[in-house]
Amino acid sequence: MVGHPRMTAAASLDxxxxxxxxxxVLARYARTLDWLDEEGQASCFWPDAAIDYGFFKGSAADFVPVVMAIERRSARRWHLSGPPAIRLLDAAHAEVETYGLTAGARQGEDGTYAGTMYGGRYLDAFEKRESEWRIAxxxxxxxxxxxxxxxxxxDPNAAFPLPILEILQGGHSQYRPI
Known part of the structure; x- marks a missing residue:
């Protein structure tokens, strides 16, 4: 942890x-949204985690079905998390800030896609329970x-060249559980 002048090798390794x-966990969060893996998404959070996305405030157990329903409405979705800033508070608690980019698109009746790109940040508290870290x-x-x-x-539009893999439901043939 930061500020410990004589940290042991074991503590550094921990x-x-x-x-x-x-x-x-942060990598799994992004990829399970993109691949519509609801079980994998749930594994990122403790079920009792307090979640506030503005449009949703409540527990993670209630949030996961809501966010997955939103993701399923997009034919294309793409989440990217930047390198996290992690501050370990003790052996079972951490504060984490991560920037993220998200793009989503829906297919119109004419066959084209349109959507929105978002930039934001995740302010997380992590807890380690029974040897597993998750978002609390x-x-x-x-x-x-x-x-x-x-x-x-x-075929990308030159004004915004970002074609994204179309995933319409979980279980895509290219998805590899990790």
């Missing part, structure tokens, strides 16, 4: 392992959003 486990509290701050212009099926 800190590195804790940070690695937290980073794994999350506040999401939406910093900005930008409309994505109409996109042909897989």
């Amino acid at each position: 800190d590195l392992l804790a940070k690695d486990a937290i980073i794994d 509290r999350r506040d999401y701050i939406l910093d900005w959003s930008h409309p994505i212009p109409e996109q042909p099926v897989f």
Whole structure:
């Protein structure tokens, strides 16, 4: 932990392992949304975690079905998390801030896609319970959003070249549980 001048090798290793486990949860959060893996999404949070996304305030157990329903309405979705800033408070608690980019699009009747790109940050409290790290509290701050212009099926529009893999339901053939 920061500020400990004589940290032992074992303590340093424990800190590195804790940070690695937290980073794994954050990566799993993004990819389980994109691949519509509801069980994997739920594994990122303690069921009693306090969640505040602005449009939703409540427990993680109630949040996961809501966010997955939102994701299923988008034919294309893409989440990217930046490197997290992790502050370990003790052996079972951490504060984490992570920037994120998200894009989602729906297909119109004419076959084109249109949607929105979002930029924001996740302010998380992580807890380790029974040797597993998960999110115990999350506040999401939406910093900005930008409309994505109409996109042909897989030919990008030069004004915003971001065609995204179309995933309409869980169990996609290219999904690999990790």
